[in-house]
Amino acid sequence: GQQLNQSPQSMFIQEGEDVSMNCTSSSIFNTWLWYKQDPGEGPVLLIALYKAGELTSNGRLTAQFGITRKDSFLNISASIPSDVGIYFCAGQLEGRGSTLGRLYFGRGTQLTVWP
């Protein structure tokens, strides 16, 4: 199946630091979604991106849809303890028949924030 390469796999940072993670693919995507999952919960949508080059913010979070349409980035500024969790990228391939509507997920970035 389609692979999204998400990195880094894990991050250990101090409160107040900025965080950056990304997802790349060998295929072109027309949608990128970023999710956060808290322990014991389902993933929650943070940011959705629909156009190449699009830059969208949600509070301290900023995500960008790469110009090549094969990558996306998520930045968290001034991290706080409640930012702890697993962050997932997800993307939808350019619609082609049976793949239309399928979302592909990265393997996640585990973020740990030390006070």
Added chain:
Amino acid sequence: EAQVTQNPRYLITVTGKKLTVTCSQNMNHEYMSWYRQDPGLGLRQIYYSMNVEVTDKGDVPEGYKVSRKEKRNFPLILESPSPNQTSLYFCASRELAGDTDTQYFGPGTRLTVL
């Protein structure tokens, strides 16, 4: 309140005993999916449905069945569960409308097959 509900939240069963995990959404979304989440493997799609009576295989459909007889419900069926199906399962409901593409996840079902 817009939500996706799953039941049960936790289930321990034995090999070969048929089980069903229910999923329901109240957002009138046409698109629904099932995922399993395993350590180090992220979220993998099992089956998805783009509308009533329309279902298709995801990345890991073996050993699972689904049905979509009505828009709000999308049950996941394990006819003969095996230990390798021990996992955390998520149902999701997705809104695809114009430029909008957002997916909402249920709270998860933790399944253990002995």
